[in-house]
Amino acid sequence: MNVRYGNISGFKKCTILMVVCILLSIAFVASVPSVAAKEYLPPTYEYTNNFYKSYGEPDISASVLGDTELERGETATLKVVLANRGVIYGIKADQGVGTSEYDHELSLTELEYETQRTIAYGLKASLVSSIDMVDVDPETSSHTLEALYPGVLPEHPMEFTITLSEDIPAGVYVLELPLSYEYQSDVRMTSGEAIRLGKPDLDHASFYTNVETTLKIPIIVKPEAKFEITNVNGSLVSGGTSVVNVTYTNTGELTAEDAIARIIAMKPLSTTRSTKSLGTMEPGESRTATFIISSDTGTLAKSYGIDSEIKYIDEDGEDTFSSGTIINLPLEEPERQINVTGLALAGIFVIIVVLIVKSKRKNESDDN
Numbered sequence: 137m138n139v140r141y142g143n144i145s146g147f148k149k150c151t152i153l154m155v156v157c158i159l160l161s162i163a164f165v166a167s168v169p170s171v172a173a174k175e176y177l178p179p180t181y182e183y184t185n186n187f188y189k190s191y192g193e194p195d196i197s198a199s200v201l202g203d204t205e206l207e208r209g210e211t212a213t214l215k216v217v218l219a220n221r222g223v224i225y226g227i228k229a230d231q232g233v234g235t236s237e238y239d240h241e242l243s244l245t246e247l248e249y250e251t252q253r254t255i256a257y258g259l260k261a262s263l264v265s266s267i268d269m270v271d272v273d274p275e276t277s278s279h280t281l282e283a284l285y286p287g288v289l290p291e292h293p294m295e296f297t298i299t300l301s302e303d304i305p306a307g308v309y310v311l312e313l314p315l316s317y318e319y320q321s322d323v324r325m326t327s328g329e330a331i332r333l334g335k336p337d338l339d340h341a342s343f344y345t346n347v348e349t350t351l352k353i354p355i356i357v358k359p360e361a362k363f364e365i366t367n368v369n370g371s372l373v374s375g376g377t378s379v380v381n382v383t384y385t386n387t388g389e390l391t392a393e394d395a396i397a398r399i400i401a402m403k404p405l406s407t408t409r410s411t412k413s414l415g416t417m418e419p420g421e422s423r424t425a426t427f428i429i430s431s432d433t434g435t436l437a438k439s440y441g442i443d444s445e446i447k448y449i450d451e452d453g454e455d456t457f458s459s460g461t462i463i464n465l466p467l468e469e470p471e472r473q474i475n476v477t478g479l480a481l482a483g484i485f486v487i488i489v490v491l492i493v494k495s496k497r498k499n500e501s502d503d504n
Contacts, residue, residue, distance in 0.1 A: 184324035184341050187233065187243035191226035194256035194319050196284065198351040201293055205356040209302040209459060213276075215293040216313065216353065218261070220284045222254030242325045249323040249340055256284040256317040257344070261294060263353065264312045269301035270355075272311070284317070298355075302459060306359035306389050313351040321345040362388030363395075363446045363458045366422060372405070372440065372467040375433035382463055384414060384446065385422040392417045392448035397425040399463065400443040404432040414446070429465070437469050 201215040227250065233239035259281040265272050279294040298311070322343040364387050370380035386392055395414040401407045412425035442465060446458040
């Protein structure tokens with residue numbers, strides 16, 4: 137279609153339009169009207185004219201500030217920043233303006249409004265974990281933004297609190313960030329017809345399209361040595377000393393150099409030596425440590441928990457402590473010993489009584 141503005145050819149017109157579009161896009165961030173100007177109930181098409189059709193929409197992406205490499209059992213705050221990289225990549229004339237200067241001015245005004253097509257309005261974001269071993273704090277799981285302009289980062293990032301399980305394997309995990317927003321998909325000029333609707337100051341009508349998408353937030357669980365108690369052999373005796381064998385297994389992904397097992401025995405339990413060397417333990421390897429544990433006399437018979445941890449040298453040559461584990465041990469009452477002396481005295485007493493009875497009966501028999 138070859139529409140003329142005075143004596144301007146169609147080719148020159150297209151060139152000028154593209155230049156104007158680029159200039160308006162550059163100046164847009166500083167001059168964009170407030171979000172409050174958005175029309176939720178725009179006039180119908182019969183009261184409007186459309187001079188251009190533009191192409192482009194918001195392009196939202198998410199990134200995380202800081203380190204996303206986390207440790208097992210860690211509670212961390214993910215600071216997520218949304219960015220809008222939307223651009224206007226084309227504009228097409230929808231109707232001509234002829235030689236009318238008024239329509240020409242309206243078309244240029246519409247062209248300016250068309251540059252707002254890439255703004256995302258009313259953003260709602262929620263972090264979701266489909267991984268059983270990663271929990272998202274519900275109090276921080278949802279955030280909103282009034283608007284997100286192209287090339288302008290939000291003043292504050294969205295903060296989500298997550299907690300990793302102690303048992304989560306090392307690796308890369310992807311959290312989902314469902315996102316909803318709307319953008320201005322069409323602009324039409326009212327050409328003064330809005331006065332018939334009681335809105336004399338309304339020079340254009342905006343129409344919006346809803347968008348729902350899901351962004352991906354990757355996190356990394358660091359590999360490390362991890363220890364579990366896989367066997368306990370032994371029990372405690374009230375008022376006595378017992379030998380307890382505890383088997384530790386490296387269930388992690390990395391080697392633990394110079395591992396040392398340590399127990400913490402609290403009253404009424406005690407130990408003469410609380411640490412035992414396990415040596416270097418490869419992933420999947422098990423070692424058994426033997427501890428001598430005593431209990432006070434009169435200690436109540438029940439199950440007691442003894443804290444245990446492993447100190448080792450990690451892959452960076454740093455001293456590292458494993459997360460604490462519990463050694464559960466039953467405590468039993470001591471077996472009652474037979475009192476030999478008491479039995480002997482009782483036997484002698486019985487014999488004496490029997491002899492006395494027999495002697496008395498004999499004497500009575502002799503008297504008779």
